Amino acid sequence: MLPARRCLSQKKMKSCLMKLCRLLCFLLTLPLHVMKFTGLYAMYKRVFPLLAYNITFSYNDKMHETKRDLFRNVGKFANTDGSLRLLEIGCGSGAxxxxxxxxxxxxCTDSNPHFEKYLQMNMDANKHLTYDTFIVTSGEDMDEVKDESLDVVVCTLVLCSVSNVQRVLQEVRRILKTGGAFYFLEHVVSDPSTWTHFFQHVFEPLWYYLGDGCMVTRATWKDLEAAGFSELHLRHIQAPEVTLMIRPHIMGYSIK
Structure with missing residues (x-):
């Protein structure tokens, strides 16, 4: 019984330390809270696309094999005439x-219109695709997209920063054809026993602002499991060589 009590005590101490450190981090971000409240933080939304565009190169290099594996069977959701209509939520710069x-x-859809400049660069570099339109909208509100009009919907590193994950997934189901697929690659909260989990909770208040609303403590797989898709193919992975805060990932696809 003594080792069990000692283990329980250590967990409580770790939890208390985590909450204290998170509070200190939150206090350090108070100027950022003030900036958001006064509207000054909106200036960062003009800068963030440039930062994201440059970070994309490093992330894609490290995750190249993972992404290639993720999207390897997208073509099987094409129509009998070979056509395939794909919508990407939060496309960013088109990584x-x-x-x-x-x-x-x-x-392409994104809530930040300042991505369009960098999006065009990747469009110019990927002539093997046909580009329809760029819609400035959030994933929760895609009213411009017709019901059951798409074969595939893609969302990578986006569900961490939306305001309502379940609402986004409802929209995905609405716009997908029956039998269509939703592909995802998202970083998620780590196992509570890990130090990654500790640091995710401590630094999330600061990460939220640096990542333009990114939340590193979401258990997004639970939202996908509850979304009502007919099939869900999901894997938990550890992303190679990326920042500790976003190393735990989920990847896969679900079918309407």
């Missing part, structure tokens, strides 16, 4: 374009 099958038509 996934090179992994999409030749000839598919891509619709």
């Amino acid at each position: 996934n374009f090179k992994f999409y099958p030749h000839g598919c038509t891509v619709i």
Whole structure:
């Protein structure tokens, strides 16, 4: 019984330390809270696309094999005439374009209009695709997209920063054709026994602002399990060589 009590005591101490450190981090971010409240933080949204564009090169290099594996069977959801309409939620600068099958038509959405400049750069570099339109909207509100009009929807490193994950997944189901697929690659909260979990909770208040709303403590797989898709193919992985805070990932696809 003594070792069990000691283990329980250590867990409580670790939890208390985590909460204290998180509070200290939160206090350090108070100026950022003030900036958001006064509207000054909006200036960062102009800068963030440039930062994201540059970070994308490093992330894609490290995750190249993972992404290639993720998107390897997208083509099987094409129509009998070979056409495939794909919509990407939170497309950012178009980091996934090179992994999409030749000839598919891509619709891009993002809530930040300042990504368009960098998005065009990747469009110019990926001539194997046909680009439909760029819609400035959130994943929770895609009213411009018709019901059951898409064969594939893609979302990578986006569900961490939306305001309502379940609402986004409801929209995905609405716009997908029956039998269509939703592909995802997202960083998630780590196992509570790990130090990664500790640091995710401690530094999340600061990470939230640096990552333009990114939450590193979401258990997004639970939202996917509850979303009502007919099939869910999901794997938990540890992303190689990326920042400790976002190393735990989930990847896969679900079918409507």
